[in-house]
Amino acid sequence: MTTTxxxxxxxxxxxxxxxxxxxxxxxxxTSGESPLDDxxxxxxxxxxxxxxxxxxxDTLAVSPTGKVAGGATVGDVPHTVPMxxxxxxxxxxxxxxxxxSLERRxxxxxxxxxxxxxxxxxxxxxxxxxxxxVQLITRGDGTAGxxxxxxxxxxxxxxxxxxxPLTLEVRGEVLMTTDQFExxxxxxxxxxxxxxxxxxxxxxxxxxxxDRPYRVETTFFCYGVLALDATGEPADSLGEWPHSRILExxxxxxxxxxATSAVAPRTASTVEEVLxxxxxxxxxxxxxxxxxxxxxxxxxxxxxxxxAGSGSRAPHxxxxxxxxxxxxxxxxxxxxxxxxxxxxxxxxxxxEPVEIDGSTVTYATLHNPADIxxxxxxxxxxxMVYKAGDIIPRIEAPLVQLRAxxxxxxxxxxxxxxxxxxxxxxxxxWRCVRGxxxxxxxxxxxxxxxxxxxxxxxxxxxxxxxxxxxxVGDFAxxxxxxxxxxxxxxxxGETSTDNLLAAIASAxxxxxxRVLAALGxxxxxxxxxRRIARHFATMDLLCAADAAAIQEVEGIGVEKAPVIVAxxxxxxxxxxxxxxAGVNLVExxxxxxxxxxxxxxxxxxxxxxxxxLAGMTVVVTGAMxxxxxxxxxxxxxxxxxxxxxxxxSSVSKRTSLLVAGDGAGSKRTKAEALGTRIATxxxxxxxxxxxxxxx
Numbered sequence: 257m258t259t260t261x262x263x264x265x266x267x268x269x270x271x272x273x274x275x276x277x278x279x280x281x282x283x284x285x286t287s288g289e290s291p292l293d294d295x296x297x298x299x300x301x302x303x304x305x306x307x308x309x310x311x312x313x314d315t316l317a318v319s320p321t322g323k324v325a326g327g328a329t330v331g332d333v334p335h336t337v338p339m340x341x342x343x344x345x346x347x348x349x350x351x352x353x354x355x356x357s358l359e360r361r362x363x364x365x366x367x368x369x370x371x372x373x374x375x376x377x378x379x380x381x382x383x384x385x386x387x388x389x390v391q392l393i394t395r396g397d398g399t400a401g402x403x404x405x406x407x408x409x410x411x412x413x414x415x416x417x418x419x420x421p422l423t424l425e426v427r428g429e430v431l432m433t434t435d436q437f438e439x440x441x442x443x444x445x446x447x448x449x450x451x452x453x454x455x456x457x458x459x460x461x462x463x464x465x466x467d468r469p470y471r472v473e474t475t476f477f478c479y480g481v482l483a484l485d486a487t488g489e490p491a492d493s494l495g496e497w498p499h500s501r502i503l504e505x506x507x508x509x510x511x512x513x514x515a516t517s518a519v520a521p522r523t524a525s526t527v528e529e530v531l532x533x534x535x536x537x538x539x540x541x542x543x544x545x546x547x548x549x550x551x552x553x554x555x556x557x558x559x560x561x562x563x564a565g566s567g568s569r570a571p572h573x574x575x576x577x578x579x580x581x582x583x584x585x586x587x588x589x590x591x592x593x594x595x596x597x598x599x600x601x602x603x604x605x606x607x608e609p610v611e612i613d614g615s616t617v618t619y620a621t622l623h624n625p626a627d628i629x630x631x632x633x634x635x636x637x638x639x640m641v642y643k644a645g646d647i648i649p650r651i652e653a654p655l656v657q658l659r660a661x662x663x664x665x666x667x668x669x670x671x672x673x674x675x676x677x678x679x680x681x682x683x684x685x686w687r688c689v690r691g692x693x694x695x696x697x698x699x700x701x702x703x704x705x706x707x708x709x710x711x712x713x714x715x716x717x718x719x720x721x722x723x724x725x726x727x728v729g730d731f732a733x734x735x736x737x738x739x740x741x742x743x744x745x746x747x748x749g750e751t752s753t754d755n756l757l758a759a760i761a762s763a764x765x766x767x768x769x770r771v772l773a774a775l776g777x778x779x780x781x782x783x784x785x786r787r788i789a790r791h792f793a794t795m796d797l798l799c800a801a802d803a804a805a806i807q808e809v810e811g812i813g814v815e816k817a818p819v820i821v822a823x824x825x826x827x828x829x830x831x832x833x834x835x836x837a838g839v840n841l842v843e844x845x846x847x848x849x850x851x852x853x854x855x856x857x858x859x860x861x862x863x864x865x866x867x868x869l870a871g872m873t874v875v876v877t878g879a880m881x882x883x884x885x886x887x888x889x890x891x892x893x894x895x896x897x898x899x900x901x902x903x904x905s906s907v908s909k910r911t912s913l914l915v916a917g918d919g920a921g922s923k924r925t926k927a928e929a930l931g932t933r934i935a936t937x938x939x940x941x942x943x944x945x946x947x948x949x950x951x
């Protein structure tokens with residue numbers, strides 16, 4: 257793996273660093289396959305710049321410090337106005353210093369700032385003639401770029417025709433969203449190609465590709481517009497507009513901008529307001545469906561931009577505030593195969609430790625064997641790893657161009673790593689043929705957890721004791737335990753025995769949603785179990801439902817429904833034991849589905865929606881306090897639904913209310929950006945006071 261020293265000791269080290277940087281940039285801007293991640297490249301360029309400051313006589317003409325991004329590629333289409341890069345800052349102090357230098361340059365305070373996401377893609381100029389899209393050009397060396405008009409119909413966000421018949425040039429970034437990246441690698445590897453290392457490289461490679469036997473889509477985000485005259489030369493009609501108004505103008509023409517995202521462009525009057533918005537964008541980064549690597553801050557008014565001017569590489573009136581890297585290159589050392597409580601056999605990547613986004617990453621998800629095959633991963637590969645916020649680190653793809661030839665294939669297990677039984681490989685996610693019986697202890701321990709049956713005093717150690725004694729083979733057997741059986745176990749006195757039996761008896765009255773969660777049906781979790789329970793109301797109706805009926809539950813599609821039907825059939829003996837033991841298999845207050853006359857369905861919906869949260873989608877974030885302090889997140893979601901609302905884990909335009917406790921982060925930021933109503937835990941407790949007593 258290539259690393260960059262903090263400083264360059266001599267002219268030889270400087271020359272070597274310049275060569276590495278130039279090669280990395282050339283690879284990125286041609287094939288899209290750079291051997292360096294963003295962080296390593298940025299550190300290398302900063303080291304080069306520092307050396308040049310101290311030794312200007314040694315500066316090489318090919319140094320990346322004096323060129324716009326993309327300057328490694330030679331274009332033959334002149335730009336109407338140079339497409340420049342941006343200088344970078346990496347801290348609030350650096351940004352404050354830059355603003356001071358800008359205001360000294362123009363001789364007055366900057367009137368207004370525009371703050372927008374720095375999108376992680378490829379800069380493009382799109383030319384429209386009389387409202388029709390006629391040409392796409394890369395940034396190239398800033399004065400001329402490559403014509404990539406062959407890719408016009410693969411770029412979403414650039415309409416073929418504007419809403420007005422104008423002649424102009426739209427500038428922006430072409431990137432791959434997370435979904436587009438996954439789709440691109442799927443189709444690319446299916447056609448024998450190597451997977452893209454990350455979405456940014458995928459966008460760069462895709463835009464230049466010609467004559468592919470398959471289609472790969474990218475997305476355009478506008479960050480500027482130039483008016484052109486009839487000959488294609490720059491016109492002055494937009495020259496006095498603020499930058500923020502230009503972005504609104506572009507959106508009005510049908511061009512895609514970041515305006516509808518959680519990191520929509522904002523204007524600010526002070527440095528403090530800018531830095532506050534920088535923190536908000538950084539907090540929202542992990543949940544975005546596209547990549548950003550920083551925030552762009554620009555002087556908003558045309559007068560400020562004109563008086564500040566531009567250098568040969570970058571404008572003086574704009575800066576990129578770079579965020580810590582969320583992608584790093586490291587080495588794949590091995591793959592572990594773990595068996596979950598339902599028998600699912602899941603691979604996990606063991607990595608050479610690497611620091612990403614403030615934490616050391618040593619493991620990453622690999623999803624399933626098909627994912628490993630699709631990405632063509634091998635032991636010893638240098639891989640691009642992504643992690644942002646609290647998400648589980650994932651491997652994007654191997655850097656195939658860096659293979660040394662000694663990488664080894666990943667060996668898939670032939671038998672279950674837990675019990676040695678055969679493996680069912682009929683689905684993408686492999687499973688031990690013994691299913692839950694492979695991990696009886698894990699399955700029972702999960703079923704009795706706080707958010708399922710909530711049987712206090714029955715931890716994993718006690719479950720192991722019960723299984724080893726032959727007293728339980730599944731969690732239904734718990735309801736048949738006797739006082740004599742428990743007293744015969746080690747470390748079980750009369751008090752602990754009576755307490756455990758009381759907790760087991762209490763668990764019989766749990767609602768159907770919690771029993772479903774305890775069953776651990778594949779394709780469901782606690783939230784989906786609540787939806788299913790509310791929809792069917794009883795276990796009998798649920799077990800009698802076919803795939804079509806299951807699909808009527810929100811969030812269950814054509815692929816998941818048959819799996820749930822099959823799982824319930826497999827669990828029928830266990831469900832029968834639960835019924836025989838007197839366990840509740842009904843969801844309180846739910847209305848079962850039944851053939852209804854016109855209008856009856858609406859009436860039933862109104863009945864179940866009664867409550868202070870009727871018709872509302874509620875998200876909970878942060879630590880709860882006051883009357884809600886002892887409630888788990890699952891109990892909070894149950895409370896929301898008892899009060900007539902719908903619980904959700906993510907903030908969107910459909911969110912009606914965010915309950916924000918202590919330490920609320922990116923979800924609060926996103927809610928504020930969307931104008932979503934926000935309540936403190938105390939305010940929420942007062943709102944649903946009548947239902948809180950039931951919790």
